Amino acid sequence: xxxxEQNSGPLSVPEGAIxxxxxxxxxxxxxxxxxxxxxxxxxxxxxxxxxxxxxxxxGRFTAQLNKASQYxxxxxxxxxxxxxxxxxxxxxxxxxxxxxxxxKGITLSVRP
Amino acid sequence: xxxxxxxxxRDICQRGTSLTIQCQVDSQVTMMFWYRxxxxxxxxxxxxxxxxxxxxxxxxxxxxxxxxxxPNLTFSTxxxxxxxxxxxxxxxxxxxxxxxxxxxQYFGPGxxxxxx
Numbered sequence: 505x506x507x508x509e510q511n512s513g514p515l516s517v518p519e520g521a522i523x524x525x526x527x528x529x530x531x532x533x534x535x536x537x538x539x540x541x542x543x544x545x546x547x548x549x550x551x552x553x554x555x556x557x558x559x560x561x562x563g564r565f566t567a568q569l570n571k572a573s574q575y576x577x578x579x580x581x582x583x584x585x586x587x588x589x590x591x592x593x594x595x596x597x598x599x600x601x602x603x604x605x606x607x608k609g610i611t612l613s614v615r616p
Numbered sequence: 617x618x619x620x621x622x623x624x625x626r627d628i629c630q631r632g633t634s635l636t637i638q639c640q641v642d643s644q645v646t647m648m649f650w651y652r653x654x655x656x657x658x659x660x661x662x663x664x665x666x667x668x669x670x671x672x673x674x675x676x677x678x679x680x681x682x683x684x685x686x687p688n689l690t691f692s693t694x695x696x697x698x699x700x701x702x703x704x705x706x707x708x709x710x711x712x713x714x715x716x717x718x719x720x721q722y723f724g725p726g727x728x729x730x731x732x
Contacts, residue, residue: 536719538720538721540723546725546726547706547708547723547724547725547726548659548708548723549723550617550720550721550722550723553719553720592658592659594659596719602719603649603661603664603674604649604659604661604710604721605661606658606659606660607658608657608658609658
């Protein structure tokens with residue numbers, strides 16, 4: 505069974521710190537990975553995606569993918585209280601029209 | 617990204633009744649996906665809807681309970697039939713915005729369903 509696991513959490517960091525969110529996956533056929541942010545009562549919002557091994561940076565966010573170890577991570581630099589939300593990791597097989605398999609999510613709280 | 621709308625945004629329904637949820641996209645998309653998010657849980661894929669063919673259902677979801685229509689490339693409906701309190705969830709549609717040349721999926725605002 506294809507699984508995406510986010511086992512740690514909830515996570516609390518002080519404002520300005522780096523928040524590190526981790527995710528592992530069991531299906532080696534998964535090629536694409538996505539990080540969604542979900543505020544309470546809202547739908548998931550895509551913030552990062554990564555297809556290749558290594559790091560991908562976008563502003564304060566860095567996604568990291570290690571296919572050999574089957575893990576994906578999201579780093580949030582200079583964390584802000586507005587980053588407080590649930591972060592969902594999702595994996596998909598490569599290509600268009602691929603269904604997403606979601607982890608359970610991790611709740612991040614950034615303390616002012 | 618694609619602009620996705622859903623109707624209704626929320627509803628309270630009595631058990632045994634059915635509710636049809638609409639999903640409208642501002643661009644033509646090949647696939648539309650329907651997810652369920654139960655209270656405090658992550659997202660679970662219900663089915664994938666391709667225009668012009670039957671929807672493909674995930675394990676644990678059946679067409680009689682969740683019939684789906686996909687009449688054109690910008691619209692889909694999901695019906696939750698013969699509802700019970702266990703169907704109380706947020707129902708979300710998503711699409712891939714292939715105009716960007718990649719495979720990111722974007723979600724609609726969701727429909728919050730409460731069954732009493």
